Amino acid sequence: MPEERLATVRPVTEQEATGKVAEIYADIRHTKGVDFVPVFWRTLATNPTQLELVWTTLKRLMHPEATGAVSRLDPRTREIIAVAVSATNGCSYCVNSHTAALRKLGLDDETLGEVMAIVGLFNMTNKLAEGYQIQPDVLPPLPETDGA
Amino acid sequence: MPEERLATVRPVTEQEATGKVAEIYADIRHTKGVDFVPVFWRTLATNPTQLELVWTTLKRLMHPEATGAVSRLDPRTREIIAVAVSATNGCSYCVNSHTAALRKLGLDDETLGEVMAIVGLFNMTNKLAEGYQIQPDVLPPLPETDGA
Amino acid sequence: MPEERLATVRPVTEQEATGKVAEIYADIRHTKGVDFVPVFWRTLATNPTQLELVWTTLKRLMHPEATGAVSRLDPRTREIIAVAVSATNGCSYCVNSHTAALRKLGLDDETLGEVMAIVGLFNMTNKLAEGYQIQPDVLPPLPETDGA
Amino acid sequence: MPEERLATVRPVTEQEATGKVAEIYADIRHTKGVDFVPVFWRTLATNPTQLELVWTTLKRLMHPEATGAVSRLDPRTREIIAVAVSATNGCSYCVNSHTAALRKLGLDDETLGEVMAIVGLFNMTNKLAEGYQIQPDVLPPLPETDGA
Amino acid sequence: MPEERLATVRPVTEQEATGKVAEIYADIRHTKGVDFVPVFWRTLATNPTQLELVWTTLKRLMHPEATGAVSRLDPRTREIIAVAVSATNGCSYCVNSHTAALRKLGLDDETLGEVMAIVGLFNMTNKLAEGYQIQPDVLPPLPETDGA
Amino acid sequence: MPEERLATVRPVTEQEATGKVAEIYADIRHTKGVDFVPVFWRTLATNPTQLELVWTTLKRLMHPEATGAVSRLDPRTREIIAVAVSATNGCSYCVNSHTAALRKLGLDDETLGEVMAIVGLFNMTNKLAEGYQIQPDVLPPLPETDGA
Numbered sequence: 020m021p022e023e024r025l026a027t028v029r030p031v032t033e034q035e036a037t038g039k040v041a042e043i044y045a046d047i048r049h050t051k052g053v054d055f056v057p058v059f060w061r062t063l064a065t066n067p068t069q070l071e072l073v074w075t076t077l078k079r080l081m082h083p084e085a086t087g088a089v090s091r092l093d094p095r096t097r098e099i100i101a102v103a104v105s106a107t108n109g110c111s112y113c114v115n116s117h118t119a120a121l122r123k124l125g126l127d128d129e130t131l132g133e134v135m136a137i138v139g140l141f142n143m144t145n146k147l148a149e150g151y152q153i154q155p156d157v158l159p160p161l162p163e164t165d166g167a
Numbered sequence: 168m169p170e171e172r173l174a175t176v177r178p179v180t181e182q183e184a185t186g187k188v189a190e191i192y193a194d195i196r197h198t199k200g201v202d203f204v205p206v207f208w209r210t211l212a213t214n215p216t217q218l219e220l221v222w223t224t225l226k227r228l229m230h231p232e233a234t235g236a237v238s239r240l241d242p243r244t245r246e247i248i249a250v251a252v253s254a255t256n257g258c259s260y261c262v263n264s265h266t267a268a269l270r271k272l273g274l275d276d277e278t279l280g281e282v283m284a285i286v287g288l289f290n291m292t293n294k295l296a297e298g299y300q301i302q303p304d305v306l307p308p309l310p311e312t313d314g315a
Numbered sequence: 316m317p318e319e320r321l322a323t324v325r326p327v328t329e330q331e332a333t334g335k336v337a338e339i340y341a342d343i344r345h346t347k348g349v350d351f352v353p354v355f356w357r358t359l360a361t362n363p364t365q366l367e368l369v370w371t372t373l374k375r376l377m378h379p380e381a382t383g384a385v386s387r388l389d390p391r392t393r394e395i396i397a398v399a400v401s402a403t404n405g406c407s408y409c410v411n412s413h414t415a416a417l418r419k420l421g422l423d424d425e426t427l428g429e430v431m432a433i434v435g436l437f438n439m440t441n442k443l444a445e446g447y448q449i450q451p452d453v454l455p456p457l458p459e460t461d462g463a
Numbered sequence: 464m465p466e467e468r469l470a471t472v473r474p475v476t477e478q479e480a481t482g483k484v485a486e487i488y489a490d491i492r493h494t495k496g497v498d499f500v501p502v503f504w505r506t507l508a509t510n511p512t513q514l515e516l517v518w519t520t521l522k523r524l525m526h527p528e529a530t531g532a533v534s535r536l537d538p539r540t541r542e543i544i545a546v547a548v549s550a551t552n553g554c555s556y557c558v559n560s561h562t563a564a565l566r567k568l569g570l571d572d573e574t575l576g577e578v579m580a581i582v583g584l585f586n587m588t589n590k591l592a593e594g595y596q597i598q599p600d601v602l603p604p605l606p607e608t609d610g611a
Numbered sequence: 612m613p614e615e616r617l618a619t620v621r622p623v624t625e626q627e628a629t630g631k632v633a634e635i636y637a638d639i640r641h642t643k644g645v646d647f648v649p650v651f652w653r654t655l656a657t658n659p660t661q662l663e664l665v666w667t668t669l670k671r672l673m674h675p676e677a678t679g680a681v682s683r684l685d686p687r688t689r690e691i692i693a694v695a696v697s698a699t700n701g702c703s704y705c706v707n708s709h710t711a712a713l714r715k716l717g718l719d720d721e722t723l724g725e726v727m728a729i730v731g732l733f734n735m736t737n738k739l740a741e742g743y744q745i746q747p748d749v750l751p752p753l754p755e756t757d758g759a
Numbered sequence: 760m761p762e763e764r765l766a767t768v769r770p771v772t773e774q775e776a777t778g779k780v781a782e783i784y785a786d787i788r789h790t791k792g793v794d795f796v797p798v799f800w801r802t803l804a805t806n807p808t809q810l811e812l813v814w815t816t817l818k819r820l821m822h823p824e825a826t827g828a829v830s831r832l833d834p835r836t837r838e839i840i841a842v843a844v845s846a847t848n849g850c851s852y853c854v855n856s857h858t859a860a861l862r863k864l865g866l867d868d869e870t871l872g873e874v875m876a877i878v879g880l881f882n883m884t885n886k887l888a889e890g891y892q893i894q895p896d897v898l899p900p901l902p903e904t905d906g907a
Contacts, residue, residue: 066872106594132362150550214576254890280658298846402742428806446698510724
């Protein structure tokens with residue numbers, strides 16, 4: 020059995036970070052209001068471009084206020100989407116961290132259970148629709164046909 | 168090339184429905200406020216038990232008021248979860264019908280785009296976390312350890 | 316590294332269960348013929364509605380005799396479907412518990428290996444069909460066209 | 464909108480097939496008892512090695528009698544696994560062709576519905592187990608510990 | 612049956628594009644060397660932030676030379692990853708567009724077939740490893756343990 | 760909590776292997792240039808037919824030179840496909856073993872990060888294309904229409 024390890028690469032510690040990576044680490048701590056940089060980000064830092072692209076996208080979408088932008092979704096809804104996607108994909112790291120985020124936002128067991136039950140339901144109906152190859156008959160309205 | 172078809176089985180038409188299936192068809196029309204029974208339900212009706220189990224679950228979770236229950240999530244959030252799961256699974260029928268439901272609830276292109284962008288983002292981060300096998304370091308708090 | 320934990324929420328112990336949850340726990344023990352309630356069900360119990368919906372569906376489909384219903388599939392085939400789906404989704408909890416169920420039903424290594432080989436084969440062919448975007452040319456017969 | 468097409472490559476017609484590909488085409492027709500080679504196989508034939516590897520595996524597992532081998536699973540169970548996996552993966556080509564195969568074996572709507580309901584159920588429970596990150600507590604028995 | 616449609620929203624035509632969206636459309640045409648903006652990008656444009664985030668990431672990773680960056684992977688390898696991921700996810704739009712990109716780069720049927728065969732193989736082995744819950748015994752070397 | 764275990768079945772040790780299984784074990788050690796048989800193969804060996812089918816396919820595709828065949832892809836590209844698929848599927852065993860293989864081939868953190876970033880990107884765009892149900896408009900050229 021292998022020893023416990025954090026990832027398939029050695030994450031970049033906060034002490035080792037320099038330049039662009041150090042700047043992003045500081046931005047993560049500040050934007051998320053945490054006092055350490057989660058191992059997810061320290062793993063991406065093994066390729067600084069990757070770290071920058073993913074952080075820029077996540078910061079803009081999940082912390083819009085930090086970029087001067089306005090979201091049409093409240094923080095709880097955004098984190099619920101994160102948990103719904105992560106549960107559907109079975110991502111252990113992401114389920115844990117986004118459930119933690121929902122807890123910080125005050126979500127209780129009862130409401131989390133409702134989220135999960137709905138996630139489970141649509142995973143069931145999705146596979147039924149695919150398993151029978153059911154063709155769409157309820158379509159969203161379009162304002163007008165695209166001429167392209 | 169095959170002729171156009173609705174599913175791998177012949178869906179049960181509203182005219183053909185009798186007994187339990189006819190009752191559920193009426194309940195679907197009434198609960199959803201639609202004037203036809205979508206082909207998804209008419210396909211499940213080829214096995215009435217299946218129709219009943221799935222409709223009971225969906226009605227309770229997505230139309231709680233129709234069962235006398237109270238949801239801690241608003242209808243828009245519930246449909247956003249449906250779209251997030253269906254997009255992640257790539258289910259054509261479900262993406263179409265739940266986007267249609269979100270339209271009925273007044274969701275505009277801009278907000279749908281934000282939902283989709285977040286769905287896309289977490290599909291990306293989920294696969295990065297898995298692709299590096301990153302071990303969870305941010306965990307949701309537990310009130311106390313389970314003694315089981 | 317985090318301490319060992321059972322789930323992202325604290326499961327409801329058998330001692331804590333009351334009312335509807337206690338009734339379902341008793342039904343699970345009785346229906347499954349086990350002397351403890353598996354942590355899967357105790358986790359769902361953090362939202363009793365979720366526990367009830369999922370247990371009702373699973374009991375009806377996997378323990379039909381306990382509901383007075385008759386299945387057209389034998390127990391072994393039903394558990395083989397459970398393992399095939401769980402392997403395809405990569406669900407650790409479910410692969411373990413349904414492999415255990417197949418063992419109880421007397422399935423040996425050789426037969427489990429045949430199930431797995433077929434699961435693996437169709438995961439391969441599914442992705443080849445999708446990777447080449449091959450259009451269906453072998454379709455199941457329909458008794459007659461749906462007029463809807 | 465693009466014209467209708469069979470795949471992202473041009474499948475090898477039966478007239479064009481020569482050598483190894485022609486031999487495998489003949490074996491497919493004979494083993495499956497069909498009078499044409501389905502487009503799936505004709506697409507794989509654009510790389511003859513691929514055709515050979517996939518056909519050898521599928522023939523051995525799904526038509527064992529044609530290779531002189533004995534299966535511990537009956538043909539219906541093997542095709543049920545194929546449909547369960549294909550529904551879970553949402554593979555249109557495969558859902559269609561394996562539902563057709565189940566029809567040939569005499570499976571009726573009611574039984575197909577039971578298969579689908581169970582496939583849907585375990586897609587739901589799989590995602591609940593992952594969405595809560597529930598740790599396995601029901602494990603299959605092992606005869607003895609591996610000393611490796 | 613519904614009329615043919617391009618997406619669940621009406622894509623933004625090139626004529627309608629203004630401001631930031633028009634700029635990105637021009638950049639897409641220029642960077643990709645195409646004389647129209649594919650409907651994928653015109654759909655994302657219904658939320659301009661989404662368009663910008665996704666295009667910035669894709670341009671940096673798939674057209675690094677256009678951003679003054681250097682890739683350690685050649686264009687063919689990058690597109691092979693795109694096709695491998697898209698086939699595994701069963702994404703019709705993406706399989707088509709990235710197979711087209713590989714054709715432009717000169718990839719022939721034989722080599723595409725080798726890519727697909729390997730994609731199919733690892734989808735098979737992935738599910739076998741998950742279906743048996745095999746624990747990792749071959750781990751990538753780490754330079755030293757992370758002290759975090 | 761369960762004791763540590765290698766798989767849901769007891770893998771066949773090298774000492775126990777006889778006949779066909781022993782031959783394949785020897786071939787694995789020789790072809791891969793390793794001094795032990797990884798637990799993946801020893802697990803498949805619980806059904807010798809499964810072991811033979813999977814090893815024959817993997818050997819032909821990933822070690823073509825050992826079968827006298829020629830690959831149009833270099834070993835690094837082949838392993839990159841393995842990692843891309845395994846990351847997309849979230850297979851822990853496979854991500855670890857194929858990242859190890861890429862390390863042996865000299866891939867550094869920076870390049871692995873580029874592979875991962877591209878894998879993440881296309882998981883994002885795949886789900887956007889599906890989430891909007893975008894219809895293909897960029898198709899690979901076909902030499903001529905199939906007359907079938």
